[in-house]
Amino acid sequence: MRPLPAVHLRKKAAVAPHTEDGRGGRPGAAGPAAPPPDPSRWRALTVCLVAGFMTLLDVSIVNVALPSIRAALKAPEADLQWVLSGYALAFGLFLIPAGRIGDARGRRAVFMTGLALFVVASAACGAAQSSGWLVAARAVQGLAGGLISPQISALIQQMFSGAERGRAFGMLGSVIGISTAVGPLLGGLLIHAAGAHEGWRWVFYVNVPIGVVCLVLARRLLPDTPSARRVSLRRLDPVGVALLGSGMLSLLLPFIQAQQWHGPEKWLLLVPAAALLSGFVVWERRQTARGQSPLLDLTLFHERSYWLGCALILLYFGGFTSIFFITALYLQAGVHLSALAAGLAITPFAVGSGVAAGIGGRLVARFGRRLVAVGLAMVATGLVGTALAVHLVAGKSSAWAMAAPLLLAGLGSGLVIAPNQTLTLSKVPVRSAGSAGGTLQTGQRVGSAVGIAAVGAVFFARLTHHGWASAYDHGLIVSIAFVLGALLLALADLGTGLES
Template identity: 75%
Template structure:
C-alpha cells in the first residue's frame, strides 16, 4: 500500500503542514501517461477509420458510433466519476478506470465485427471517464504553490502533444502493420502502456485521506440516465439516417427534446431534494459561463468533425495512405498546440475579442481547405491542405484555452470543479453531435454525388458550427461594449434626476 501524500506530518510546530510526498513527481508521470492514452484515443482513431471500414465491412453508421460512442460516454460520466473519486478514493477509481480502459482496448483490437468494436469503444469511454478527472484532482492533492502550477503546465503540454501526434502515430502504425490489420494496433498500442501504468499506479499514487462511503444518489444516476437517453435520441436519427428509411425516425427529435427538458427539470430540483446534481443549473445564471459553454459546444461540434470526414476523403476517396492522411491533418493539431500557450497568456489582456480572432482564423482556414480540394488534383491535395489546416489550428489554439479562462472567470472557487467538469462534458457532447450531423450529410451525398461533393458539403456543416460559435462570441463582445458604455455614460433618465435639483 503506498503512503498517502498527506501521511507524512511535519515535526516543526503543532500545526505544521503535511510534508510533500517524495514520490509525487513519479506519480505525476504515471498520471500523465494515462491521460496521454485516453486523449490519444480521441485523435488516433480518425486515421484508422478507412481501414476499419474495409477490414470489418463496417456500415457508415458504425464508423460514426466508433467516434461518437467514445466521446459521448466519456463526457456523460466525467462529473460522476470525479465525484466518485473524491468519495471513494482517487487512487482506487484511477486503477479501476485504467483496468477498464486497457481491457477495452484489447477488445477493440480483437473486434471481429464493427458492432463489437462500437461496444468496446463505449466501454473504453467508461474507462477514460474514470481516469480523466482523477488526474487533475491528484495534481491538486500532491502539489501546492508553484509546484502545482508546474504540474498543471506539464499536464496541459501532454494534452496538446496527444492531440498533435495522434494522426501521425496512427498513420505510422497502419503503415507498419499493413492497411488490412494495421488498425488493430491503434488499440493494441495501449496494452503495454496500460499494464505498466497500472503496476506503477498501485505503488506510487497516494490514497485519498477523506475517502469514505458514497451514496448512489450522490452520483445523480437519474440525471445521467435522462441526459444520456436524451442525447442518444438526438443522435440516433442523424447517425442512422442512411440505414433507417422513412421520416418516422425524426420523431425521435421530439423524444429527445422531452427527455432533455425532463433532465433540466430534474437537475433544477436536486437542491430541494438534498442531492448533488450532475449539472449545476445555477451556474448558467452567470452570463460568461452559459455563453462560454454554448460557444464550446458549437466549436467542438465543428472542429472535431473535420478530422472524421478528412481522413475518409483522403484515404477512401483519393487513395492516400494512412500515413499521408495523418501527415495532412497533423498541421492542425501542431498549430493548436503551439498557439494554446500564448492564447492562455493573452486572454487576460484581450478578452473575448481574442476568441473572435481565433474563430475567424478557423473559418478562413477551413474555407481555404475546401478551395485547395478543388484547385489541386488527386493525392497532391493532401499536401495542399496542410497550410490552411495549420492556419485553422493556430486559430483553434486561440479559442479553446482562452474560452476556458473566460467561461470560468465568474465562477466561485468552491464551484470550480463542477463548472470545469460541466464544460468538458459540453465539449464531448458537442463532438458527438458534430460527428453525427456532419457524417449524416457526408454519407448522404457520397452515394449520389461522389467523394469531393460529399467532403465539400460536410465541410460546410462543420464551418456552420464554427460560424455559430463565432456569432456567439461576437454577441458577447457587443454586449460587453454596451455594458461598458452604459457604465461610463449615465442614461438620460439618470441625468434628468441629477439635473432636477438645479431646476428647482
C-alpha cells in the same frame, strides 16, 4: 484559483490557492498558512496528460483502421459505425457522473479505476474475434475514458493555482488538440508497421503497456482528494444519472445513426430527449431544494463565464471535430492517398494546435475572452483557405496546398480550447471541479456528434452529384458556420463590456 483576466486577478490575488473548498482564508486574518505546492505536481500532471491523451486519441485513431477491421472480422457497415459511435457515446454519457463520483469519493481512486478498466478494454478490443465483440469492448473502453477524463481537469484545479494553473491547462489543451489531430497519423503508422491484415489490433494493444505504466505512477504521484469520504448510492443521485443518460442517448442517437437510419422517423427521438432532459433539470432543482446532493449543480450556470464557455465550446467542437472526418474521407477516397499519407497531410493542424495551446495557457490571464475570439477568427480563416486550396489545386497536390491554411487553423485552435476551459472554470469552486469539467466535456462530445452529422449530411449529398472536391468544399462551409457561431458568442461577450 484559475487564471482570470487582470481585473479579476487584482481582486482575488490574496486568496490562498490550495485549499479544497477554495476559501483559503482572508487577507490579514490569523490562521495557518496555505500548504506549500506539492513538489510532485508536474510529474503527476504528466501522468494525467498521458492518460488523457490515450482516451482522446482513441476517438480518432480508429478511423484509418476501419477498412482492415472490416476485412479481418467481416464486419457489416452498421458494426463499423458503432465501433466509432459506441466509444464516443459511452464516453460522453459517463463524464458528468464520473466527475461527481470523483468529487465525492476521491479523484485519484476514480482515475485509477478508469485507467485499469481502459487497459483491460483495450486488450479486449485488440483480441476481438468478431465485430460484435469489438463493439462491446469499445463501449467499455469509452466508459473507462469517461471515468478518467473529468478527473484530469479536477486534479489540475486541485494541484495548481495562479499562472501555474493556466500553464497546466495550456498543456491539457495541447493534449486535446494534438490527440484529435494526430490520431489518423499514428493509426496509419501502426498499420504500416504491423501490416494491413493484423495491424489494426495494435491500434488498441499500444494502450496496454502505456496504461500499465501510468497506473503504477498514478498510485505514487497523484494526490488524494481532501474532501473525499464514503458516500451512499443516494448521494450519487442515481435518478439524475438515469434521466441524464437516457436523455443524452435519445438526443445523440439520431445524429450518430443518421447514415444508417433512413427516413425522418429517427428525429422523433428528439421529443423524448427533450422530455427526459427537462425532467433531469426539474429533478436536480428538487434535489437542491431538499438539501440533497444533485448530480449537477445548476447554480454553476448562474455564472456568465461558465454557461457562455459551455455554449461556445459546444459550437466549436461541432466544427473542429468534423474537419478531420471529411478531410480523411477526401484524401483517402477522393484523391487516393494511403492512410499514412492522409495522416501526414493533417499533421500541420496538429503541430499548430500543440504550439499555440501552451502559449494560450500563458496569455489567457492577460487577454481573457479576446484571446479566444482571435483564435476562432484564425480557425475560420484557415478553413476558408483550406477550401480554396482544394478548389484551386486538383488531385494529390491538394494535400500539399492544404498545409499552410491547416497550420493557421491549428494555431487558432490552440488559442481556443485551453483558454476557453480556463475562463469557463475560473469561478467554479474546486470541490465542484469534477462535475463542472465533466459537463464542459459532455458539451464537446455532443457538439462533435452534431457537427459530424450535419457536415456529413452536406458532404455526402454533394458527393453524389458533384464529386469529391465540391463535397469537401461544402462540408468545410458547414464546419466554418459552427466556428463562426462560436466566434459570435465570444464577440457578444466582449461587446457587453462584462468579459468573462
